[in-house]
Structures are given as C-alpha cells and as structure tokens.
Amino acid sequence: MWCGAAVRAVRGAGGSRAASGAAAAQLRRWLEGELDGIRGAGTWKSERVIASRQGPHLRLAGGGAGILNFCANNYLGLSSHPQVIRAAVQALEEFGAGLSSVRFICGTQSIHKDLEEKIARFHQREDAILYASCFDANAGIFEANKYRYKHMDMHDLEAKLQDAQKHRLRLVATDGAFSMDGDIAPLREICQLAQKYDALVFIDECHATGFLGPNGRGTDELLGVMDKVTIINSTLGKALGGAAGGYTTGPKPLIDLLRQRSRPYLFSNSLPPAVVGCASKALDLLMESNAIAQSMAAKTQRFRSKMTAAGFTISGKDHPICPVMLGDARLAAVMAEDMLSRGIYVIGFSYPVVPKGKARIRVQISAVHSDEDIDRCVEAFIEVGRKHGALP
Numbered sequence: 001m002w003c004g005a006a007v008r009a010v011r012g013a014g015g016s017r018a019a020s021g022a023a024a025a026q027l028r029r030w031l032e033g034e035l036d037g038i039r040g041a042g043t044w045k046s047e048r049v050i051a052s053r054q055g056p057h058l059r060l061a062g063g064g065a066g067i068l069n070f071c072a073n074n075y076l077g078l079s080s081h082p083q084v085i086r087a088a089v090q091a092l093e094e095f096g097a098g099l100s101s102v103r104f105i106c107g108t109q110s111i112h113k114d115l116e117e118k119i120a121r122f123h124q125r126e127d128a129i130l131y132a133s134c135f136d137a138n139a140g141i142f143e144a145n146k147y148r149y150k151h152m153d154m155h156d157l158e159a160k161l162q163d164a165q166k167h168r169l170r171l172v173a174t175d176g177a178f179s180m181d182g183d184i185a186p187l188r189e190i191c192q193l194a195q196k197y198d199a200l201v202f203i204d205e206c207h208a209t210g211f212l213g214p215n216g217r218g219t220d221e222l223l224g225v226m227d228k229v230t231i232i233n234s235t236l237g238k239a240l241g242g243a244a245g246g247y248t249t250g251p252k253p254l255i256d257l258l259r260q261r262s263r264p265y266l267f268s269n270s271l272p273p274a275v276v277g278c279a280s281k282a283l284d285l286l287m288e289s290n291a292i293a294q295s296m297a298a299k300t301q302r303f304r305s306k307m308t309a310a311g312f313t314i315s316g317k318d319h320p321i322c323p324v325m326l327g328d329a330r331l332a333a334v335m336a337e338d339m340l341s342r343g344i345y346v347i348g349f350s351y352p353v354v355p356k357g358k359a360r361i362r363v364q365i366s367a368v369h370s371d372e373d374i375d376r377c378v379e380a381f382i383e384v385g386r387k388h389g390a391l392p
Contacts, residue, residue, distance in 0.1 A: 042329045054072055055079065075364070078292075097272065112276060119283070123249045133237065134237070137248045152186055202232075240282040322365065324362075329359040331359065
C-alpha cells in the first residue's frame with residue numbers, strides 16, 4: 001500500500017513513467033551487482049529439479065535416474081510412505097483442497113482438532129496449536145525482549161539469566177538439535193539453570209521430533225527432562241510426513257492465548273486437509289511402534305564411523321545430521337557437484353547459512369537408507385575428497 005501511495009504522489013507532483021523506469025533500472029543494477037558478488041564468492045545456491053517422489057532414491061529432471069539422496073529432512077522415510085499417501089488422498093477427498101479461511105472464521109475442521117489433540121498426546125502436553133510452519137509458530141511465541149547467549153555456553157546463559165531478572169517472566173529458548181552442526185543442546189544443564197533463576201524452558205524440536213528419544217518424542221525425552229520443558233515448537237515438514245506445517249504444544253492457557261493473539265495464527269490460512277492427513281498418519285505410525293525411530297541410531301553410527309576412519313571431520317554427535325566439515329566454500333560446492341556425478345545427492349553449505357570459514361557438506365541419514373546406500377556414499381566421499389585434496 002505504501003509503495004502504491006508513493007508512486008501516486010510522484011505522478012501527482014509532475015513525475016512520469018520515466019522516473020519510475022529510472023528507479024527500476026537502478027534497482028536492477030544493484031540486484032545484478034549483489035548476484036555477481038554471490039557468484040564470485042562461490043556461494044551461489046542452485047536448485048536441482050527432482051522429477052520423482054521424495055525418498056532415498058531420486059530421479060532428476062533431464063535425466064539422472066537412480067540418484068541416492070543424502071540431504072533430505074525425511075528422517076523416518078515417511079514422505080512417500082504408502083499409508084501416509086493414502087491418508088492424504090482420503091483427507092483430500094473427504095475434506096477438500098483447502099479452507100479458504102483462517103481458523104477462527106471458517107477454517108477449523110474436525111481433522112485439525114484431532115491432529116492438535118494427537119500432537120499434545122504424543123508430546124505428553126496439555127494442548128497444541130497448528131501453524132502454517134514452525135517459523136510461524138516461533139513468530140507467534142517471541143514478541144518480547146530477547147537476550148542471545150553463546151552457542152551451548154552455560155556460563156553465558158547464566159549471565160543472561162542474571163541480567164533478565166528484572167523481567168516478570170523469563171524463558172530460555174534453544175534448539176533441541178542444531179540443524180547445521182548436528183549437535184544436541186545440553187538440556188539438563190539448561191533446565192537446571194532455568195530452575196535456579198525461576199525461568200521457563202522452550203525448545204525448537206524441528207530436527208528432533210520423531211526420531212530422538214526412546215519413542216521419538218524428541219530431545220527432552222532423550223535427556224530425561226520432559227517434565228522440565230514448558231513449551232515445544234516443532235514441524236510437520238520433516239520427520240512427520242514431510243509436507244508442511246508446524247505447531248506449539250504446552251500448557252492449555254498458553255495455547256488458548258495464542259489462538260486469541262498470535263498474529264501468524266490469526267492471519268494465515270488453515271493447513272490444507274491433505275497435509276493434516278499426512279501428519280496425522282505419521283503420528284499414528286510413530287505411536288504404534290518405535291521401531292522406525294530406533295533404526296536411526298545404527299545407520300547414523302555406520303556413516304559417522306566410516307567417514308571418521310577415512311579421515312573426514314564430522315561435526316556433532318549421535319545425530320543423523322552429519323556435517324562433513326571442509327572450511328572452504330568453493331571446495332564444498334565443487335565436491336557436492338562431483339558427488340552428484342557419482343550418483344550421490346548432497347549439498348554444500350556456506351556463508352551466510354553457516355559462518356565464514358565453516359563451509360561443509362551436510363549429510364542426512366534416513367531410516368530408509370540401506371547399509372549399501374551408506375557405504376556407497378562413503379566410498380564416493382573418499383574418491384571425491386582425494387581428488388580435491390580434502391583427504392591425503
């Protein structure tokens with residue numbers, strides 16, 4: 001609206017389309033300069049086009065069949081699970097393509113309420129609220145003063161808690177598992193400090209829900225602090241079917257207040273029925289058996305141990321996110337392309353996604369990878385690493 005008003009004001013004062021054209025040309029020159037800078041730094045991010053379902057084996061557009069995929073958030077392999085797909089089709093046929101509404105007007109169906117109840121039961125919390133994404137769920141929570149503490153630094157966290165004593169409520173927020181490094185938050189220590197300074201604990205569990213902990217409930221279950229974590233935000237777009245959506249689960253009064261005041265919830269369309277159906281079935285499968293979640297540990301250990309033995313540095317510990325640390329952005333990009341030529345789909349990550357000098361290829365293990373898949377990936381890394389000087 002403000003842009004349109006500005007254009008009208010220029011024209012009303014004797015401006016012309018030429019002035020607008022000059023501004024557009026100036027914008028284009030600036031944009032092209034920024035894009036050239038990204039290319040020159042070796043940090044350009046290309047989008048490969050997939051012509052098949054998500055899974056451990058892919059087909060790329062323009063050829064490239066039989067590609068092994070090692071970079072999806074498809075931790076449990078449920079993105080193309082036949083029961084998950086059938087549940088999506090059934091929800092689509094019964095409840096339609098979408099709601100054309102936000103939740104509080106005419107956008108709440110029985111399946112939305114059922115999924116929220118199921119999420120709360122899975123996490124052993126009082127209630128849950130659905131969002132279009134976990135990013136939106138986080139935006140719905142954090143509208144307050146913020147103190148940022150250093151990564152996994154409990155001394156710095158304690159100093160920030162001391163500074164925050166002037167506030168009525170204090171909430172310590174952390175990822176349960178960190179997506180770029182594959183490390184797990186020291187939740188026991190965080191909860192101890194929170195208790196010492198009368199603070200609450202919040203965790204973002206996007207890279208933990210479904211596969212960490214004995215029953216896949218996440219980091220708080222893994223570390224035995226479920227009763228000490230007040231609020232959990234997570235996603236439906238990774239382990240739980242891989243479609244889209246996020247949620248907050250915690251005390252019922254908090255969820256009730258979010259339904260009244262959370263702007264991303266109030267101003268975003270309801271999750272489409274097919275997405276709800278996918279996530280609901282994924283949770284059913286998880287709550288019926290922990291076998292899928294438990295299969296991750298051995299496969300993760302197989303990859304990490306073989307890569308370490310080959311001479312690579314793998315960040316994190318005991319998490320299916322296995323960052324192969326390379327340092328140089330160009331090296332990460334070139335090695336990722338060379339891996340693809342050997343039938344292994346991985347992606348190089350560099351600044352600004354990760355700090356400068358910390359470029360890496362992030363490998364992600366899925367429950368549907370076979371031992372043979374993992375061994376083939378390791379062999380390709382060894383070949384490519386030696387070719388480009390990442391290994392002796």
